[in-house]
Amino acid sequence: MNKCIIGILPSYYCENENPYSEYYKYNCIFARKLLEAGGVPVGMMFNGNKLDYKVLDLYDGFLITGGNKINDFVYEILYYAYENNKPVLGICMGAESIDVFSLLLDSIEKNGGEVTSEKVETYYKTIKEKYGSTLRRLDPGNIHNNYIIDGNIEATKHEITIVSNTIASKIFPDKILVPSMHNYDFHAVGSHFKVSAKASDGVCEIIECVDPNKFIFGVHFHPELIKTEVFNYFIDRVKNS
Numbered sequence: 546m547n548k549c550i551i552g553i554l555p556s557y558y559c560e561n562e563n564p565y566s567e568y569y570k571y572n573c574i575f576a577r578k579l580l581e582a583g584g585v586p587v588g589m590m591f592n593g594n595k596l597d598y599k600v601l602d603l604y605d606g607f608l609i610t611g612g613n614k615i616n617d618f619v620y621e622i623l624y625y626a627y628e629n630n631k632p633v634l635g636i637c638m639g640a641e642s643i644d645v646f647s648l649l650l651d652s653i654e655k656n657g658g659e660v661t662s663e664k665v666e667t668y669y670k671t672i673k674e675k676y677g678s679t680l681r682r683l684d685p686g687n688i689h690n691n692y693i694i695d696g697n698i699e700a701t702k703h704e705i706t707i708v709s710n711t712i713a714s715k716i717f718p719d720k721i722l723v724p725s726m727h728n729y730d731f732h733a734v735g736s737h738f739k740v741s742a743k744a745s746d747g748v749c750e751i752i753e754c755v756d757p758n759k760f761i762f763g764v765h766f767h768p769e770l771i772k773t774e775v776f777n778y779f780i781d782r783v784k785n786s
Contacts, residue, residue, distance in 0.1 A: 552607045554639075555590075569590065609636070609642055623761065624649075631786060633761045651736055683728050705750040715778070738753065
């Protein structure tokens with residue numbers, strides 16, 4: 546039986562100049578969800594946040610989870626996955642990184658050439674100049690920025706509506722209650738992607754490829770905290786890609 550090796554992208558932390566304060570962080574709950582769905586989760590490591598493209602061939606798919614900062618290598622991995630048809634599931638900040646990547650992809654195609662960290666940085670600055678920021682900060686008191694613990698998951702849920710005839714509509718019912726812990730929305734979405742779910746306040750909840758043969762799929766909420774088929778669907782797409 547073939548194993549589905551899923552590379553989990555880490556959150557990167559460097560608190561001070563102490564050589565032991567630099568570290569990567571992974572949440573166990575995502576590994577459990579991937580294992581339950583039949584995947585083999587592997588935490589990805591990087592040399593000073595530099596990407597070795599040869600290493601990416603080891604993985605069958607990628608999971609981008611939440612965190613406090615989107616590193617440039619995330620966009621490089623997304624481009625690799627897009628070009629090599631390797632499935633990606635993004636959660637919370639992972640969905641936000643897919644949205645920013647969708648805008649970067651339009652710039653990449655317009656200007657041509659291979660993706661490098663230098664080009665990512667250049668296009669990233671262009672997006673920030675155009676919109677003032679890469680993401681739109683939500684107003685205080687919004688329904689999305691919640692502090693979640695085991696005892697209050699139900700209380701933090703809000704309803705989202707799924708767009709019909711999308712990949713999202715194959716995974717989720719027309720309406721679903723979801724918990725979230727973010728404070729941003731998308732400014733815009735690139736031409737190769739589309740929004741396939743929104744909350745009642747108009748905030749984008751799911752982003753996916755326009756091409757249904759590519760599974761680069763981001764959910765702004767936290768599916769690991771509810772009963773959902775998204776992890777099973779992700780692993781199925783990995784097996785069949």
